[in-house]
Amino acid sequence: MLCVKVKIISNKKISQKYFKIGLEAPAIAKEALPGQFIMARLNNGYEPLLRRPFSIHRVKGQGLRVKGEIEILYEVVGEGTEILSQKKYGEYLDIIGPLGKGFDYPLPLTPYPLLVAGGMGVAPLVFLAEEIKKCQSVKVSKCQTLVLIGARTENQILCEKEFKNLGYNVKIATDDGSHGFKGRVTELLEKHLRSTKHEARSTIYACGPKPMLKEVAKISFEHKIPAQISLEEYMACGIGACLGCAVETKSGYQRVCREGPVFDTKELLL
Amino acid sequence: MKTSVFLGSVRLKNPVLAASGTFGYAEEFKDLVKLDALGAILTKTITLKPCKGNPPPRIVETPSGMLNSIGLENDGVKNFIAEKLPYLKKLKTQTIVSIAGDSTEDYAELAKRLNDAGVSALELNLSCPNIKVLKSQSIKESKLISQNAKATYEVVKAVRKSTKVAIIAKLTPNVTDISLIAQAAEDAGADSVSLVNTFLAMSIDVNTRRPRLGNITGGLSGPAIKPIALRMVWETAKAVKIPVIGIGGIMAADDALEFIIAGATAVEVGTANFINPRAGIEIIDGIKDYMRKNKIKDIKELVGSLKTWQN
Numbered sequence: 001m002l003c004v005k006v007k008i009i010s011n012k013k014i015s016q017k018y019f020k021i022g023l024e025a026p027a028i029a030k031e032a033l034p035g036q037f038i039m040a041r042l043n044n045g046y047e048p049l050l051r052r053p054f055s056i057h058r059v060k061g062q063g064l065r066v067k068g069e070i071e072i073l074y075e076v077v078g079e080g081t082e083i084l085s086q087k088k089y090g091e092y093l094d095i096i097g098p099l100g101k102g103f104d105y106p107l108p109l110t111p112y113p114l115l116v117a118g119g120m121g122v123a124p125l126v127f128l129a130e131e132i133k134k135c136q137s138v139k140v141s142k143c144q145t146l147v148l149i150g151a152r153t154e155n156q157i158l159c160e161k162e163f164k165n166l167g168y169n170v171k172i173a174t175d176d177g178s179h180g181f182k183g184r185v186t187e188l189l190e191k192h193l194r195s196t197k198h199e200a201r202s203t204i205y206a207c208g209p210k211p212m213l214k215e216v217a218k219i220s221f222e223h224k225i226p227a228q229i230s231l232e233e234y235m236a237c238g239i240g241a242c243l244g245c246a247v248e249t250k251s252g253y254q255r256v257c258r259e260g261p262v263f264d265t266k267e268l269l270l
Numbered sequence: 271m272k273t274s275v276f277l278g279s280v281r282l283k284n285p286v287l288a289a290s291g292t293f294g295y296a297e298e299f300k301d302l303v304k305l306d307a308l309g310a311i312l313t314k315t316i317t318l319k320p321c322k323g324n325p326p327p328r329i330v331e332t333p334s335g336m337l338n339s340i341g342l343e344n345d346g347v348k349n350f351i352a353e354k355l356p357y358l359k360k361l362k363t364q365t366i367v368s369i370a371g372d373s374t375e376d377y378a379e380l381a382k383r384l385n386d387a388g389v390s391a392l393e394l395n396l397s398c399p400n401i402k403v404l405k406s407q408s409i410k411e412s413k414l415i416s417q418n419a420k421a422t423y424e425v426v427k428a429v430r431k432s433t434k435v436a437i438i439a440k441l442t443p444n445v446t447d448i449s450l451i452a453q454a455a456e457d458a459g460a461d462s463v464s465l466v467n468t469f470l471a472m473s474i475d476v477n478t479r480r481p482r483l484g485n486i487t488g489g490l491s492g493p494a495i496k497p498i499a500l501r502m503v504w505e506t507a508k509a510v511k512i513p514v515i516g517i518g519g520i521m522a523a524d525d526a527l528e529f530i531i532a533g534a535t536a537v538e539v540g541t542a543n544f545i546n547p548r549a550g551i552e553i554i555d556g557i558k559d560y561m562r563k564n565k566i567k568d569i570k571e572l573v574g575s576l577k578t579w580q581n
Contacts, residue, residue, distance in 0.1 A: 046521075049335065233327070241314075243343050247326065253343060
């Protein structure tokens with residue numbers, strides 16, 4: 001865990017209110033694991049006051065021309081992210097990271113990962129997908145990854161291409177049916193589990209809004225398959241000190257920033 | 271240049287402390303901060319029995335501030351002594367343990383056990399706005415101890431009897447005249463008073479018409495409360511002889527200096543730790559720069575050096 005001022009190497013709008021920012025952060029890139037996050041200070045003044053958490057979306061390791069970068073995918077939803085969207089190449093961002101406990105992978109007994117994303121929930125799953133790919137080529141050659149992405153409407157679907165480029169099968173669900181399956185991504189998940197031969201050997205990795213994650217947890221119990229979900233909660237420090245981001249689990253309150261943000265659905269009381 | 275200060279029997283190498291509840295048990299910050307450079311570290315408040323804390327959401331940001339309703343979540347004193355204290359003892363800075371109880375007896379018992387565990391100073395949290403229960407001879411209704419001078423006296427006195435370590439009484443600002451409460455703590459034998467704890471406050475989401483905190487109300491901290499806290503510290507410093515520790519929205523060296531000039535012997539940095547883990551260290555450096563520039567040899571010269579319009 002480091003607190004560093006890192007150079008912004010890109011900050012691009014990808015569609016509507018969605019942006020992608022690239023940060024030159026070799027030390028963090030080296031340490032980061034899928035599912036971990038950073039806390040970014042978006043303003044030197046007092047508005048907004050607190051840092052904001054962002055999932056690590058992608059990592060580019062150190063190479064010939066690359067110094068070690070991390071990418072953050074974000075949606076402009078308020079004052080803080082509005083400020084972030086106006087930052088330019090060459091400016092610096094004060095970040096703490098990598099933070100939290102990420103996804104547990106690969107699981108040799110359940111080599112069929114099901115990545116389920118709702119809206120902005122794709123952010124940490126792209127990093128996970130890339131890392132699963134690396135494991136697959138070495139260890140679990142037979143494993144197949146399926147990606148399910150849900151969004152309200154067609155132009156809010158994020159990262160379809162990134163997952164496809166990894167050679168993964170991608171299925172889309174939109175609330176209005178403008179692209180792919182009409183309905184919730186969790187209905188799509190349910191449908192898949194009913195039809196697949198590999199149900200017993202699947203693991204769900206999900207990130208998205210809370211109602212969706214609750215549904216994912218329910219499905220994981222009904223089908224008796226493991227599910228890891230990445231939670232979001234208001235947090236002040238991000239490093240386990242303030243106890244602000246508590247989530248109720250079977251063993252009492254746990255910190256989303258430290259014991260999470262990724263939790264096994266079996267542990268949670270949602 | 272001398273920056274050391276005394277809080278009763280405890281000597282601090284400088285007057286900048288990490289405030290309770292904002293610094294965990296220090297270990298959380300070890301990768302980010304030179305812990306030994308701080309004047310002292312105040313632990314998260316410890317209770318006799320483990321305390322579950324309040325339902326989420328527990329944090330919400332407000333203009334230049336934040337509300338929290340953590341509810342003193344901790345694993346209890348036994349676990350603290352076994353799991354957290356050994357690390358804190360290894361540090362080359364003072365550890366001050368914050369304690370809270372449901373009754374006068376709880377405070378006395380906690381003080382005794384921590385005294386025996388080798389702790390050199392205690393801060394009595396008489397002011398957490400997120401817990402309701404209180405039983406004391408002086409208060410029958412649900413109130414904070416430091417909202418009542420008699421109860422404050424009673425608790426401080428009981429702790430004084432059960433321990434020799436330095437006692438800091440941490441006071442709530444949710445009162446009409448905080449200096450009267452500070453005097454009661456002083457009369458009961460407190461070595462210093464620290465103020466202010468957070469202001470009882472709330473925030474509502476107009477779309478859902480629900481409170482933004484699971485506990486409905488919480489405590490306001492951060493830059494938003496600094497001017498009120500400063501006024502209270504100024505009033506209290508005039509009313510008591512024991513050292514006053516200033517707390518409330520201190521983000522930078524100038525904020526700390528304001529409190530010191532108003533009469534604070536030391537300051538606690540709280541909310542700032544979340545935003546900038548190095549805030550405490552930067553404030554110490556800033557105070558030293560100020561002393562150098564203004565040719566101040568001893569920090570004591572600054573304490574209460576406020577000039578009025580008459581002089």
